[in-house]
Amino acid sequence: MGKGGAEYTSLSGDTLYSTAKWAILVINFLTALAGAALIGVGIYALLNPLGSAMVPMTLPIIAIVAGGLVILLSLLGFFSFWMQDKNMLWIYFALLALLVFVQLVVGVVALNTRGHTIDQLADRRWSYLYEHNPRYIRNIEEQYHCCGLNYVDDRAYPKVSERLDKHRCSVNKDFGYNRACLGPVRGEWESRQTGFGIAVISLAALQLLALLPAYYLASRLPSAEDRERDLLAEFRQRLLDTEGGNRSAEQGGGYGSTFDAGGAGPLRTDRERTASPVQHTVGRPAGSYPYQGSRPGSRAG
Known part of the structure; x- marks a missing residue:
């Protein structure tokens, strides 16, 4: 419990x-x-x-x-x-x-x-990478075989150079891709x-x-309050059950009882027996008069 x-x-x-x-x-x-x-x-x-x-x-x-x-x-x-x-x-x-x-x-x-x-988000992201980390753009272009974002020369990598136009992504011998990256990027994003x-x-x-x-x-x-109250009620019930069992044992003359087997009343100690006179019942049945077993002037026996 x-x-x-x-x-x-x-x-x-x-x-x-x-x-x-x-x-x-x-x-x-x-x-x-x-x-x-x-x-x-x-x-x-x-x-x-x-x-x-x-x-x-x-x-x-x-x-x-x-x-x-x-x-x-x-x-x-x-x-x-x-x-x-x-x-x-x-x-x-x-x-x-x-x-x-x-x-x-x-x-x-x-x-x-x-x-x-998604197009707007991709455009902002592509611009950030183009300015700060263009290597990622090259990875995307290699993965999807594309150049630039909206068109092949739109912020593509390698970057466009006036003197080295042959290095552009769309004409470079290592790339040569002829489609923009917005389509595959949008599809991946979605x-x-x-x-x-x-x-x-x-x-x-x-x-x-x-x-x-x-x-x-x-x-x-x-x-928690309900549990504590239930436990307290259960403990009280156990105490009541224990007291009720002891009371039943006493009234029934069970083991450990202070009543004699004949139902004549509680058993007395030797000191109680000597301190109080013993009464004997004269005659049978009920209604007879008791007299004291030892009284002044009576003969023993």
């Missing part, structure tokens, strides 16, 4: 309680695995040349942070259930609902970012955002399934 009183004992045999318990355990285990996978995807996106070059670091960082929060929240769910703490379960329920809402918003935004918006949005929304849907059993457990489990 260390984790609860009478109410917890009654819940242990409840079918809904058992179902909610196993649902919380299984869902938190699955969400912890999903959070670890989300962290792995974010790290891969940071280490991938295209991901770290064209696709902003926002998505990988969001994936890593979201995965870490999901794992921490899953651990909180495990710990709250293990401790059978009502307040911790309510905290877990509130944080889970908030995280589900945020993930749904992020996922919807990622899925709806298309077309002109593909990654779509995958990210679907992953986040799927994780939110899985966590949404945990809200119902979490609410059920948080509302049904007794609070």
Whole structure:
């Protein structure tokens, strides 16, 4: 009874309680695995040349942070259930609902970012790389067999030189690509955002399934005050049962009783027998008069 009183004992045999318990355990285990996978995807996106070059670091960082929060929240769910703490379960329920809402918003935004918006983001990113790290642009051009962004001479690498025009990306013997990079870059960007949005929304849907059993457990489990009151009531009941058993044993003349077997009254010690006169019953049946066994002037025998 260390984790609860009478109410917890009654819940242990409840079918809904058992179902909610196993649902919380299984869902938190699955969400912890999903959070670890989300962290792995974010790290891969940071280490991938295209991901770290064209696709902003926002998505990988969001994936890593979201995965870490999901794992921490899953651990909180495990710990709250293990401790059978009502307040911790309510905290877990509130944080889970908030995280589900945020993930749904992020996922919807990622899925709806298309077309002109991606073109603008790609243009700003390409300009930044062209000025600060053009080597990444060359990696993108080699990967997608393209030159420039909007057209083959649009901020292409190798950079255009008036004296060395032959080194341009579109005519260089090592490149010679005749298409711009905006099309394949946009497709890659949309593909990654779509995958990210679907992953986040799927994780939110899985966590949404945990809200119902979490609410059920948080509302049904007794609070700390209820547990203490139940334990105190149980202790008092045990005391009453013990006292009632002793009283029944005394009245029934059981082992250890202070009553004689014949029901004539309580057994007396030798000192009590010598201090008080012994009375004998004269005649039978009831209604006869008792007389003292030793009185002044009487003969012994």
